[in-house]
Amino acid sequence: MTQTPNIPADPVEFDDMQGLIRFGHGRLVEAEFILCTLKNRKAAQAWLMDAPVTRATTLDSPPDTALQIAFTAAGLTAFGLTDDITASFSYPFLAGMAGEDSRSRRLGDTAENAPDHWSWTDTEAHVLIMLYARAGGLDAWKDAVLGNAFSAAFVPIHSFPTRPNDGAEPFGFRDGISEPKIDWQNAHPPAKHGREDFSNLISPGEVVLGHRNEYNARSASPTLAADTPASDVLAAAPDTDGLRDLGRNGSYLVFRQLAQDVRGFWRWVDSATGGDPVRREALAARMVGRERDGTPLVHNTRDVDGSPRSNDFTYEDDVNGVCCPLGAHIRRANPRTGDHPHHVEGRIAWLLSTLGFRRRRDKLPGRHDLVASTRFHRLVRRGRVYGPDMTPEEALTKDSAPGEQGLLFICLCADLVRQFEFVQNAWIASPKFNGLDGEADPLLGGRAPFSGVPSDGFSIQKADGMADHHPHLPRFVTVKGGGYFFLPGLRALRFIARHGNKEV
């Protein structure tokens, strides 16, 4: 129709990108995350300079270990970055995940999940060290990375050991199936508007700072003046005069420690189904939206761009939630909506839909066009599980939990507000999601009223219109801590390591 000006489509530089953005390090089954503060800036800079940070380039043989490093806003300041530099980072990163009541309110971090009860937040930490290794290799890797140079520089304040999990999260469901596919080649330029159907492909700028995003614009990236000491390692910021790009090839990392009450979950499901094992499995599957082995409750043969078979579906043929409940976990976390609701074919239909005249009340009773287009709200998940293993069968029979277990939820995105906070607020925690009322995510919900509305129910829609209502679910997941981090590119890491030196 018209030419699109200035499409930023420059290639993504894998050698300047931390590996975590591109890979989940799935083969490196052992991992430990360490949250620390700076003890000595000079020593920290020296350690950072030599740190063997894993890049996103592919190697002939996959690595045996990996190291990734992320920073809090306080951490950047501790490394000597002045306020005029940090000010160009996004506001939620600077304010912190628990920094404001209004943010906690939006995220549903209230009552028992309120930051007052957390054991850690981003404001007290500086650096997140993420170590990965093949089975049996983690201890040696820790010794190598966390040697004397590390001890001279940092004080570990929190350590997060993880457990190899064969792809199942602690409740016993296969996890990590639905991941967006990043279009690294920029082969599918995002139509500005009018990608009517759901697609699993997202532009690199949804995850990587300074690249083209789904709005066909560069994702916002922090910059600094070109005369900033040591900034010559950084690339020039595009479309600016004399600024350098600090965020380029970096990302924002969201980290939440979610304790899972596995016994509580299975016992509640068991009692809600009268102890019948078949119905128990069925109810648990309805809450998740998948069976334990990952089989989705919705089966159709739509060809979703960039999706593997187990993920090749949308909810278009299940608008009433009869196959997969409207409030099921995977339906909230990824509603698989397109820019327009339901097959818009031809210009007339598109125009009618745009003007709000194509309401299709016959086909979509009361649930027309209530959920935002999914492609603007995707997250790349990189979490790991922690704590002792417990099967659902053990959860039902054992008298006590062998210790805290749960998920170290980690996700990457370029826009904390539009992506992570939107998903958590409008989709996971909102009791009004998709026209529902009085229920939040059946797994993740904090159960406290949200904006004054109860959120502790769960309903299962049925073909005869008579939904099964489960009132007053107990809380199965408790937030134990959380923070926003910046996962810099390799050049930015070198800048952080050198900048403070030259200043003094």
Added chain:
Amino acid sequence: MIPQDTFFILAPVAENRAEDLLSLLNDMTKAPGYADPDNRLVPFGRFGQLHVARFFLVRAQTWRDIAAYGQDPQPYPLQLAFLGDVDGDRQAFLRELVTRCADGLSEIFSHCAGFDRGTDLLRWMEDHNVKEAANYVNTRGRTVRQVHEEAALAAALRRELTAVAERGEATDPFALHDHLVDHVRRQTANGTLHLTRPPRTSLRQRIPNWLDLISVPAILLLLSPLLLITLPFFLLWLRRLERTDPEILPRPDNAHLADLGRYEDHDVTNPFSAFGDVKPGPLRRLITTTALYLLNYSARHIYGRGYLTRVQTIHFARWVFVDDKRRVMFCSNYDGAVESYMDDFVNKVAWGLNLVFSNGIGYPSTRFLIKDGAEQEDKFKRFLRNRQLPTQVWYKAYPGLTARDLVRNSEIRHGLENRPDGAKALHNWLAKI
């Protein structure tokens, strides 16, 4: 039908009284910006015809931007705005307001310039009432009373349906519908439920409405030859402006965002208050006036049934010209967090936003009035947030209910009173309960 009316009282704040006024307004709330319905000054909850209302201080934030056009920025004095949406007409509501809380209102307005002890409150409010340029009502004619009655009906039906399911009775949808109708009949007979019939729309209401409906098409038809001739010149002029109008989109101040956040998300619905300047020049003035006129027309005749184009989350919205059409105030009541609201703007009605707001100074550049502009997500959000103002006191008569909830409750009632045709339609109706 009982149509809704609006009031918008705007008065300058007296010098050095702003701090006192803010603390007084703060006393009316139970959380930042969230009104206590029984507050001492204006107990909103006692007015059965009041849907939403707000007090906010209009503090111009972007008035200096006009310097980019080579004009001397004119500061806009601090104003107090008091607005709301009511059933019936404005005069009747204001009279009732004065009868019931003259003291509280006088205490508030005594912070405004020119308001004295002896001032006739009602007259003063009428004198300071500003007529809107455009107004949107989610569902025209749906009264506060109807909202409450239908919410109670839906809750009663939900309880009864749960009880039926627990008894494990047969679920033939036809029998179930009959059962629910009987149930409601008993509940209304014993006074538990009320379902007031909306008054019929009289011919005296209908005829002006019809005339209004055909007015715009008629005018357009009459003027069409003229419009066709001037269209190329209009487009040329417009494109010249669009190419040269400066974008002024600094990143919103962190402290400003934090302050706005304090007032947000205490209910499922939030108020949005914004204030900005119109681009100088006769063409922009003409476009803004026309766009708001057409918007107002389509809100009256096309979009009064739960949808404003594709957006279903807006309860009420208002556009008001002030300062000889040099500035515009925009006030709305929307469901969800502000990020969801802006998401709807960008992804669903960017073209509509452009039509109206691209005439604001600093707006992300547009093409042919509807393209680009708000489609540029980051820029558009900056524009909006820079102009957004905290709403110090905001009231909604039905906390916890979204616009979608209200429409659904009406649909439930409709289905109760007019049995849906066929088993499938009945299942759909039951699913809404």
